[in-house]
Amino acid sequence: MLKDKGIRYGSYPRFTVAVKGQKVTIEFQIPPSCEVAQLVANLVSHLGLKVDERGGGSDVLLRAWDSSVAWQLTLNPLEKQKETGVNEGHSEYRNGDEGDLCILIFRSLISSDKAEIEFIKQGSLNQKELEAFVSALELAGGRFAQSSSLGNKPREGSAQIPAQKSISSLEAMGVRIYGLDAPHQNKPYNEISWDNIAGYDQQKQEIEDTILLALNSPQVYDDIARGTRQKFESNRPRAVLFEGPPGTGKTSCARVIANQAGVPLLYVPLEIVVSKYYGESERLLGQVFSLANQLPDGAIIFLDEVDSFATARGGEIHEATRRILSVLLRQIDGFEQDKKVVVIAATNRKQDLDPALISRFDSMIVFGLPDEHNRQQIAAQYAKHLTESELAELARITNEMSGRDIRDACQQAERSWASKLIRGQATNNKEQPALPPLEEYIRGATNRRQALLSVAEQRNQKPSPRMKKPPLDLLSLQSTAL
Ligand SMILES: Nc1ncnc2c1ncn2[C@@H]1O[C@H](COP(=O)(O)OP(=O)(O)O)[C@@H](O)[C@H]1O
Ligand SMILES: [Mg+2]
Known part of the structure; x- marks a missing residue:
């Protein structure tokens, strides 16, 4: 069924199926990026009876118990009740030959972000229930949880909102997110790599040295800084500028980086920053940064064509541009040191960039016209x-x-x-x-x-x-x- 639905192996949590006596049990672990409430809503919408009133949701009879080890839910569709018109307390539950589907959600006693879900049913799961299970599995898998580097090692004790939420909010804003798939997964055939960018060996080397190595082995950089500095501060690059004429591979390099960095790359298209509504642009830009900071392993923020919204502040500059620029300057300055957030900005017109912004870049990689x-x-x-x-x-x-x-x-x-x-x-x-x-x-x-x-x-x-x-x-x- 998973195959028929085109759900790839590895894109959902591992589950186990067991038959105990007359009962069949299927269970899997709920990754921390998935919210239990969302899962329950998903189950209800699959198992319930569709209703037209109240915004067209689904009705289901849900009973819940909360004990010290598990939340227990039983979900009973209301079909029987509707058919017979019976409506007297518990007798309305469908208690036919088939048993009820019982869903147990176990919370881990040790850490609050671990939970397990178990589907138990006398007899066997019917088609509808199987569909509901597959959908729950898919939801729990979520695009984000697929990534080994992101989904499987959340930071302990932090108050970050679930990564899945940040990702969805970013996507809703129009930010494109690359590099979420774990490296071992089947790559689409059109995935871009260094081989797609001919020549430019020096630039590739610089990108490896300044961006990729620092993201992949931060401890080496930090150990050096600990040994050299009176007061520890990270020496990892936080902002890199790609500059050069159009069509010289700047955006293409960002896409390669997204595949190799092990953290997602948030591609911020110009349209979302240059918004026509007053105050909206700065708000959006600020939000991109704050959501990126909430991702467990950080992110690379790629600001393409940064000159269109960060030109010099003096002279005839538009008021909106001035405000966007000040958000950008504040954000680059204000990164927490332990976060893996790196800004890469690309420009065709470095000469137009605000000098204050230019001075924030740790390194610049020049993409000249090819020799x-x-x-x-x-x-x-x-x-x-x-x-x-x-x-x-x-x-x-x-x-x-x-x-x-x-x-x-x-x-x-x-x-x-x-x-x-x-x-x-x-x-x-x-x-x-x-x-x-x-x-x-x-x-x-x-x-x-x-x-x-x-x-x-x-x-x-x-x-x-x-x-x-x-x-x-x-x-x-x-x-x-x-
Ligand atoms: N070094 C290169 N090798 C192969 N193709 C290239 C190279 N540089 C640019 N291209 C082609 O030009 C297109 C545009 O490049 P792009 O990365 O968007 O440039 P920029 O962002 O610097 O304007 C790429 O999609 C690619 O097809
Ligand atoms: Mg470009």
């Missing part, structure tokens, strides 16, 4: 059938183009070649699928360059920033603290 060597590697990613010398040729003529431009040029070559094949304008070699030749790519790249130039011309005749070489001083700034 010829990197361009060849990118070209090889999108035109693997070309020979080395053809790729070198393509790399030569794509100077000053970004990774995205090269990808788009290659895509254009493929489309144009496909239409030629269909129209019979190109000859198809019967033995192997005919693939676009170098000329097609050169044409694609030339068209792409034309398009970029005309965009640049439209913008007041000024060449667009991406068509200029990155200023030299940006390159020398790599990963230096300001």
Whole structure:
């Protein structure tokens, strides 16, 4: 049944089934991220009789006992009562041949966040009850509890709200959450890894060194700080800036980090911060930070295109921007040291960023336009059938183009070649699928360059920033603290 419903193995708590005499018992542990009340509501909605009144919920007769070891619930559907119209106290329970479904919820006496649920039934569970059980199991599994790094090791004694709640609130706000799946689980085939980003070895190395290692082995960093500092303070990076022209792989790197960090990455799209309602933007941004802090293992907050809401405070700056910026500054300053919350911000226009914000970043990783060597590697990613010398040729003529431009040029070559094949304008070699030749790519790249130039011309005749070489001083700034 779990398989039929497409519920993946490992996405729900382990359960055991036992037959004792005439009774069948199924039980599983309720992970701390799942609320018992939510579970009961879910069970009632599955087992009860649907009613149209009162907002269309479900009616069920629920009896509950509370003893020192367990809460005991029995759930009796009201079908029989409705049919016969009997309504006199206990006799209304359905006590037919089948026994009642009894649900026991055990609280652990030692720690309040551990609970077990047991379904006991004389005879066997009917279809409806099985469905209810599967749904409870799915709910308890929750997306969040799947993650070994998050669901299974909640911090003791903390008053954090359940992680599942933070996750749902964040999702409801429009924050996209990546990297919740445990590493051992089947990865979707389109999952992004370092292999998808050709070249840029230095940037990858810096990301490993400054972000991933610190997240994966915080104790090494802390031990050093304990040995070196008069007063302990964490030396782990808390804010990192990715800067460089559009299409150079900044957002793609964030997605790789999400898969490798072992903590979720909260991708905050521009739309949710730049809200048209007065005061709403700061509130949302503040909420993202506070929810991230409530996650048991922290999170990475990725603020893409941060320049759109954190430009310099002086001059003509919009009042709303000023307020957002001040929230951002406060939040980056105010992180509790033991929390694993790291901010990564990406920008195409570092020169427009507020200096106070820039000074908060522990390190900066520069994504310049790719050099010829990197361009060849990118070209090889999108035109693997070309020979080395053809790729070198393509790399030569794509100077000053970004990774995205090269990808788009290659895509254009493929489309144009496909239409030629269909129209019979190109000859198809019967033995192997005919693939676009170098000329097609050169044409694609030339068209792409034309398009970029005309965009640049439209913008007041000024060449667009991406068509200029990155200023030299940006390159020398790599990963230096300001
Ligand atoms: N180094 C690269 N290797 C392969 N593809 C790249 C590379 N850089 C960029 N791309 C392509 O360009 C697209 C846009 O890159 P993105 O990460 O969104 O850039 P940015 O966030 O810097 O604007 C990516 O989805 C990818 O297809
Ligand atoms: Mg981007």
